[in-house]
Amino acid sequence: MNAHALGFPRVGINRELKWALERHWRGEIPETELVAEADALKRRHWRIQANAGLDLLPVGDFSLYDHVLDTMVMLGAVPARFGRSSGPTDLKTYFRMARGDAEQGVPAMEMTKWFDSNYHYIVPELAPDTRLAGDGSRLLADILAVKELGHAAKPVLVGPVTFLLLAKEVDGCNRWDHVDAIAQAYKGIIAELAPHCPWIQVDEPVLCSDLGPEAEKAFRTIYARLADAASCSRLLLATYFGELGDNLDLALSLPVDGLHVDLVRGPGQLNAVLAGLPADRTLSLGLVDGRNIWKTDLGTALRKVSRAACTVKADRLMVASSCSLLHSPVDLTAEKQLDPELKQWMAFAVQKCAEIAAVKQAAAGRKPRLFEENKASLLARGAHRGVVDRKIRDRAGAVTPGMLERASASAERSAIQKERFALPLFPTTTIGSYPQTAEIRRDRLRFRKGELAEADYAAAMRGHIAETVARQEELGLDVLVHGEPERNDMVEYFGQQLNGFCFTENGWVQSYGSRCVKPPVIYGDVSRPAPMTVDWALYAQSLTDKPMKGMLTGPVTILCWSFVRNDLSREEVCRQIALAVRDEVLDLEAAGISMIQIDEAALREGMPIRKALQDDYLRWAVDCFRLASAGVRDETQIHSHMCYSEFNVIMPAIARMDADVISIEASRSRMDLLDAFSAYDYPADIGPGVYDIHSPRVPDEDEICELLEKALAVIPANRLWVNPDCGLKTRAWPETLASLDNMVRAAKRLRANHE
Ligand code: GLN
Ligand code: ZN
Numbered sequence: 001m002n003a004h005a006l007g008f009p010r011v012g013i014n015r016e017l018k019w020a021l022e023r024h025w026r027g028e029i030p031e032t033e034l035v036a037e038a039d040a041l042k043r044r045h046w047r048i049q050a051n052a053g054l055d056l057l058p059v060g061d062f063s064l065y066d067h068v069l070d071t072m073v074m075l076g077a078v079p080a081r082f083g084r085s086s087g088p089t090d091l092k093t094y095f096r097m098a099r100g101d102a103e104q105g106v107p108a109m110e111m112t113k114w115f116d117s118n119y120h121y122i123v124p125e126l127a128p129d130t131r132l133a134g135d136g137s138r139l140l141a142d143i144l145a146v147k148e149l150g151h152a153a154k155p156v157l158v159g160p161v162t163f164l165l166l167a168k169e170v171d172g173c174n175r176w177d178h179v180d181a182i183a184q185a186y187k188g189i190i191a192e193l194a195p196h197c198p199w200i201q202v203d204e205p206v207l208c209s210d211l212g213p214e215a216e217k218a219f220r221t222i223y224a225r226l227a228d229a230a231s232c233s234r235l236l237l238a239t240y241f242g243e244l245g246d247n248l249d250l251a252l253s254l255p256v257d258g259l260h261v262d263l264v265r266g267p268g269q270l271n272a273v274l275a276g277l278p279a280d281r282t283l284s285l286g287l288v289d290g291r292n293i294w295k296t297d298l299g300t301a302l303r304k305v306s307r308a309a310c311t312v313k314a315d316r317l318m319v320a321s322s323c324s325l326l327h328s329p330v331d332l333t334a335e336k337q338l339d340p341e342l343k344q345w346m347a348f349a350v351q352k353c354a355e356i357a358a359v360k361q362a363a364a365g366r367k368p369r370l371f372e373e374n375k376a377s378l379l380a381r382g383a384h385r386g387v388v389d390r391k392i393r394d395r396a397g398a399v400t401p402g403m404l405e406r407a408s409a410s411a412e413r414s415a416i417q418k419e420r421f422a423l424p425l426f427p428t429t430t431i432g433s434y435p436q437t438a439e440i441r442r443d444r445l446r447f448r449k450g451e452l453a454e455a456d457y458a459a460a461m462r463g464h465i466a467e468t469v470a471r472q473e474e475l476g477l478d479v480l481v482h483g484e485p486e487r488n489d490m491v492e493y494f495g496q497q498l499n500g501f502c503f504t505e506n507g508w509v510q511s512y513g514s515r516c517v518k519p520p521v522i523y524g525d526v527s528r529p530a531p532m533t534v535d536w537a538l539y540a541q542s543l544t545d546k547p548m549k550g551m552l553t554g555p556v557t558i559l560c561w562s563f564v565r566n567d568l569s570r571e572e573v574c575r576q577i578a579l580a581v582r583d584e585v586l587d588l589e590a591a592g593i594s595m596i597q598i599d600e601a602a603l604r605e606g607m608p609i610r611k612a613l614q615d616d617y618l619r620w621a622v623d624c625f626r627l628a629s630a631g632v633r634d635e636t637q638i639h640s641h642m643c644y645s646e647f648n649v650i651m652p653a654i655a656r657m658d659a660d661v662i663s664i665e666a667s668r669s670r671m672d673l674l675d676a677f678s679a680y681d682y683p684a685d686i687g688p689g690v691y692d693i694h695s696p697r698v699p700d701e702d703e704i705c706e707l708l709e710k711a712l713a714v715i716p717a718n719r720l721w722v723n724p725d726c727g728l729k730t731r732a733w734p735e736t737l738a739s740l741d742n743m744v745r746a747a748k749r750l751r752a753n754h755e
Contacts, residue, residue: 001317003054003360006201006238006260006290007061007156007324008045009349011510013331017041021064021514025099031091038064039145046146048350053357056154056199059142061324064091065098065513068121068166069109071158072097075185076133079125079170081106088135098122098513110168111512115205115241116609117291117327118519118561120512124167126175134185136192143196153197156324159204159237160186160222161215166206176214183222187229194233199258201236202226205323207251208242208262209609216250227255236260236284240323242609243269248276258282263304264289264322270304274311283312286322287359288352293328293507293521293563295347296355298362298374305363319360325349329507329518341384342502342523344377386500386524387567393525396575403582404626406634406658410683413634413660420594420635421547425754426708426722426747427478429687431641431663432551432597433727434468434483435736444488461486462539469543471737476744479547479595482540484729490553490599491561495520497532498580501562521563522573528580531587538591549639550588550596555581555624560602571620581628589632597639598629600657601726604644618653625657637661643726648676655682663687665725667707678714686715689725690746691739696731698738704746717754722747 011017020037023029046057063070072078073089082097100108110123139155146153160182164175190200206215226235234257243266244251251259252273261273263286270285277283285308287301301319308317331350335343347355358370381387406413443464447457468483487493495501501520508516533550541548555578564573581598588596603625608617629638640657643665647654654662666673666688673688690707691699704722711720722743728736 001314001319001360001363002056002199003319003356004056004154004284005049005054005058005321005325005349005353005356006203006240006286007058007326008049008353009326009328009330009510010041010045010062011330011508011516012041012044013334013506015508015516017064018514018516025095025514034064034091038062042142043145043149046149046151049353050149050151052350052353053361054353055152057146057151058156058201059146059153059197060139060156061326062142065094066120066122067156068114068124068158068163069094069098070138071163072122072124074135074138074189075163075182076135077124077126077130079109079127088137113605115209116605116607117241118509118511118517119327121166124163125170126164126167126173126178127171128173128177129171130173130178132178132181132185134187134189134192136189139189139193140196143193147196152199154199154201154236155193155197156201156203156238157186157189159202159206160226161218162204162206164218165215176218179218179221183225186222187225190226190229190233190235191231194230197233199234199236200230201238201260202256203238203240205239205241207237207239207244207247208266210611211247211250219250219254223254223256230257234258234282236282238284240265240286240290242266244273245269245610248272252276252278252281256281258284258318260284260286260318260320262286262322264291270307274308277312280316282316282318283308284318284320286320288321288347288355289328289566290321290323290325290352291327292566293346293348294566295345295374295377296352296359297378298355298359298371301355301359302362302371305359309363314363317363319356319363321352321356325352327509328352329504329509331506334506335504337505339502341380342521345381345523346521348507382567384524387565389499389525389527392527392576392579395579396572399575399579399627404623404630406630406632408634410658410660414684416634417637417660421637423478425717425751426720428722428744428747429477429479429549429663430472430481430723430740431725431727432481432484432549432599433487433729434471434481434485435731435733436485436729437464437733440464440485444486461536465536465540466543469540469548473544473546475737475740476748477546477740479549480540480544481549481551481597482536484551484727486536490601491558492520494532494553494558495522495562497530498526498528498577500524500526500576507563517561519562522559522565524565526573526576526580528583532584534584534587534591534593537588537593541593547595547637548593550585550593552581552584552588552596552598552628554598554600554603554640555628556606556621557600557602560606571624574620574624575627578624578627582631585629586631589636594635595637595639596629596632597641598625598659599641600625601641601643603642603654604646604650607650618650622653622656625659629657629659639663641726647673648679651676651680651682655680655684659684661685661687661721663689663721663723665689667692667725674711674714682715685719685721687721687723688715690722690743691724693724693726693728693731696735698735699742701742701745701749704743705749708746708750712750722750
């Protein structure tokens with residue numbers, strides 16, 4: 001029986017890859033030094049896995065930026081604007097594809113989320129004239145390095161059909177026209193690698209999504225051609241991020257030697273897989289969660305192996321992580337400040353490797369000590385006082401449908417609010433944060449380090465707020481914000497003030513390229529011991545006669561951007577967070593704040609991959625937003641903000657949130673969004689973002705006017721707000737002032753035209 005991880009995190013325990021990449025991009029270290037750092041990391045990660053007792057060491061899971069980008073390079077699918085050459089792609093071109101070239105005005109390739117994870121990949125482009133040709137030489141070098149260390153290498157490839165489906169069709173291309181070429185290219189690569197490794201892992205996570213007939217056909221055509229190329233090696237078809245569901249027969253029918261299934265995200269599929277598995281097929285059991293930080297229940301995992309062993313001979317079983325460990329932090333032992341009790345419940349990538357090996361050992365009849373420890377810590381976790389709080393459970397259980405309803409319907413509220421606020425046509429506002437200057441960061445850091453007393457810190461923050469409010473007054477904005485100087489991150493800030501959360505020092509996970517995130521951990525029942533934002537909001541409101549928006553992060557976004565406990569459904573956890581946010585909303589209202597914005601930046605990205613699961617998600621996600629927001633009086637205006645485009649399909653859900661005003665990122669996908677508004681009669685006020693905040697570029701007045709005129713074709717004038725795409729915290733003041741000044745002028749010009 002083989003034990004393996006589908007892939008290992010790349011960043012390194014101290015984020016060595018991040019630092020090396022950024023030094024290289026700043027021109028501080030040459031390519032050779034970057035490559036040497038990468039090689040050292042790869043070797044360290046192989047050593048960790050080998051020492052843990054894993055049999056197959058992944059190769060090709062490491063990447064200097066992104067494994068999908070690596071696949072493009074491996075296939076020679078480099079778009080022409082990056083200077084296509086016939087030879088292998090050099091590193092300079094590689095990074096230009098990932099990051100663009102500001103000097104030459106070449107934009108980076110698009111980036112988007114890897115399925116429903118927080119990892120972002122570079123979107124391949126397929127043009128009619130894209131010529132695919134496989135080159136496995138880089139992988140081969142790593143395979144040989146692993147062999148030299150005395151271990152068995154397992155190259156990991158992004159599967160051909162997944163690659164085709166993730167790609168964007170450009171210049172009128174049809175992705176399926178490339179089926180033959182991609183089969184040929186993969187065939188070449190597999191033939192090149194096969195003599196040097198027992199297994200080749202081909203990742204086809206799209207098998208856990210809804211496939212159309214063309215994709216199915218492509219699977220059959222391509223895999224029929226790959227079968228003989230592998231000859232002396234074996235192909236392991238890896239599926240993850242869910243159940244195979246209606247693609248099970250397809251997966252079982254493909255001529256591969258092994259199938260990997262995700263038994264964490266798809267625990268119910270084991271029986272069906274076992275029932276259909278051909279007699280000569282190896283089965284890899286994904287038992288250790290690659291996307292979370294909790295210890296595996298080893299006893300349960302072992303029972304699954306035993307169940308499989310009734311049908312499949314042990315030498316045709318593998319024990320594995322559910323998916324690549326890319327999505328979990330690297331090493332728990334680096335956590336020095338975490339509550340030791342909570343730490344006991346966790347496993348990061350290094351610890352997960354040991355878990356995989358332990359299950360394999362136990363299946364062979366030698367139960368390692370880890371099993372005893374595991375049982376004890378799971379029991380302790382279940383009994384911990386913070387995990388189940390009766391009061392919170394009772395409160396969540398007593399939520400009534402009435403708590404999700406505003407007193408009056410949206411049109412009536414709108415009339416009441418129009419009178420209360422008496423805003424001009426096309427009111428101008430911003431999304432929440434203002435530039436986080438070096439001074440602001442320094443003040444926060446000094447406070448965290450204890451160098452700044454609480455009172456001095458509060459005074460410093462008040463100073464930043466006062467300055468931001470004064471600037472907004474000067475610009476002539478209609479609805480103001482306090483600017484969020486006290487927040488380092490929109491989720492962490494709230495997590496730190498809620499019960500049930502804990503934080504790691506070093507639990508970094510790659511988001512894209514050199515960017516990493518450190519999600520908070522939700523380990524127990526969530527509640528709010530005290531008001532979180534009321535003082536700041538009141539202070540900000542005291543500085544102006546204009547409405548000051550209270551600013552909160554919504555329950556769905558807090559959930560999506562955290563590591564969530566796995567002993568309670570996401571819906572339940574979200575409901576608890578929603579109740580905590582509801583408390584804050586009502587306190588803000590009672591303190592006299594008249595507009596409250598509840599950001600749900602992550603609402604769209606939390607959607608399950610499978611269509612069949614999406615309605616249920618949208619039901620509880622929207623209900624949680626309503627639970628958080630609906631307790632206020634009619635005259636209190638609820639705002640919400642969402643980013644990351646592609647809202648068309650969820651317009652009915654957005655309408656059901658029943659906010660009085662929504663602001664949505666739009667400038668990057670302007671046409672799409674407006675299409676959605678013409679197709680769907682959105683009932684409330686809306687501010688489609690009029691400029692992209694991701695670059696320092698200052699949009700001019702004409703350009704903003706034009707966009708607003710376009711928006712007016714589908715949004716009634718008395719419901720249109722004017723705002724940027726998102727928060728301004730990553731921007732500097734000069735461009736922020738210039739952009740907002742143009743935005744306010746554009747709104748005024750539009751008003752004049754409409755009077
Ligand atoms: N209020 C937040 C801000 O302005 C919203 C951020 C977001 O949507 N990502 O920073
Ligand atoms: Zn946003």
